[in-house]
Amino acid sequence: MSGEFAVGAPVSAARIAELSTALTGLRERITAACAAAGRSPDSVALLPVTKYFPASDVAALYGLGCRDFGESREQEATAKVAALALGHKDIRWHMIGRLQRNKVKSVAGWAYSVHSVDSDRLLTALDTAAAAALDTGRRAGPLRVLLQVSLDADPTRGGLASEELSGLADRVAESASLQLAGLMAVPPIDVEPDRAFAELAEIHDRLLRVHPAATELSAGMSSDLEAAIRHGSTCVRVGTALMGARPITSG
Ligand SMILES: *Cc1c(COP(=O)(O)O)cnc(C)c1O
Numbered sequence: 104m105s106g107e108f109a110v111g112a113p114v115s116a117a118r119i120a121e122l123s124t125a126l127t128g129l130r131e132r133i134t135a136a137c138a139a140a141g142r143s144p145d146s147v148a149l150l151p152v153t154k155y156f157p158a159s160d161v162a163a164l165y166g167l168g169c170r171d172f173g174e175s176r177e178q179e180a181t182a183k184v185a186a187l188a189l190g191h192k193d194i195r196w197h198m199i200g201r202l203q204r205n206k207v208k209s210v211a212g213w214a215y216s217v218h219s220v221d222s223d224r225l226l227t228a229l230d231t232a233a234a235a236a237l238d239t240g241r242r243a244g245p246l247r248v249l250l251q252v253s254l255d256a257d258p259t260r261g262g263l264a265s266e267e268l269s270g271l272a273d274r275v276a277e278s279a280s281l282q283l284a285g286l287m288a289v290p291p292i293d294v295e296p297d298r299a300f301a302e303l304a305e306i307h308d309r310l311l312r313v314h315p316a317a318t319e320l321s322a323g324m325s326s327d328l329e330a331a332i333r334h335g336s337t338c339v340r341v342g343t344a345l346m347g348a349r350p351i352t353s354g
Contacts, residue, residue, distance in 0.1 A: 114160065150341065151164055151345050151346070152174075154173070154200070171197060172195075173198075175201070180196065181209050197215060211246060214246060215246075217248055218251065230274075246282065249321050254291055269313065285310075296330035300323075300330050300331050322339070
């Protein structure tokens with residue numbers, strides 16, 4: 104069932120050492136960025152993004168103290184969740200990638216939060232799926248939702264236009280099965296990260312006036328986490344700088 108993403112052979116000591124070194128380096132980067140921004144280092148969480156890497160790497164990071172993991176492809180994530188179900192009960196899985204409506208039933212069963220909610224139809228499907236998962240005991244608490252904001256005018260790249268945001272935020276807040284955690288964004292490649300994250304911070308400020316509990320700001324990746332932290336990120340999603348280069352890019 105878990106195929107290539109099963110825990111499989113125990114992870115090598117060399118891989119554990121590699122992950123440990125990368126983790127230490129990343130925590131130093133986050134601490135330095137927080138210091139430069141006059142922020143407390145524990146105001147920013149590190150979310151290791153383990154897509155394309157085996158469950159054994161997740162288990163190794165778990166051994167190094169990580170409890171939150173980001174995944175972007177439903178099938179791959181579901182296999183890893185199954186592979187790690189035993190002995191890793193306190194993992195919190197975050198769905199950070201584009202999500203199709205026919206995958207929400209599965210995701211509602213294992214996700215602690217979904218960072219990539221960017222349409223009314225997806226929201227409706229998630230609401231129904233989370234309610235069903237709560238009813239059947241497949242989940243214990245509401246599904247945390249982060250609305251993904253588009254920072255450019257291109258809707259094909261995913262994300263909500265800022266004028267769509269408040270309506271969707273209100274809908275999440277009204278749902279008994281969902282919890283409005285905050286916002287997420289991926290800056291467009293051709294925009295300077297500082298400019299993109301400054302815009303995101305403004306959008307987040309406006310949201311907080313209406314939804315003061317929506318404090319989460321999921322922003323920043325391997326290459327731009329310092330800029331994101333300067334602009335209020337509370338969660339940096341880091342793949343490459345922790346795991347190494349992905350075997351396949353994109354996704
Ligand atoms: C893959 C991915 C990341 C991690 O990107 P890196 O540049 O490898 O750190 C972050 N966010 C999302 C939405 C992703 O899909």
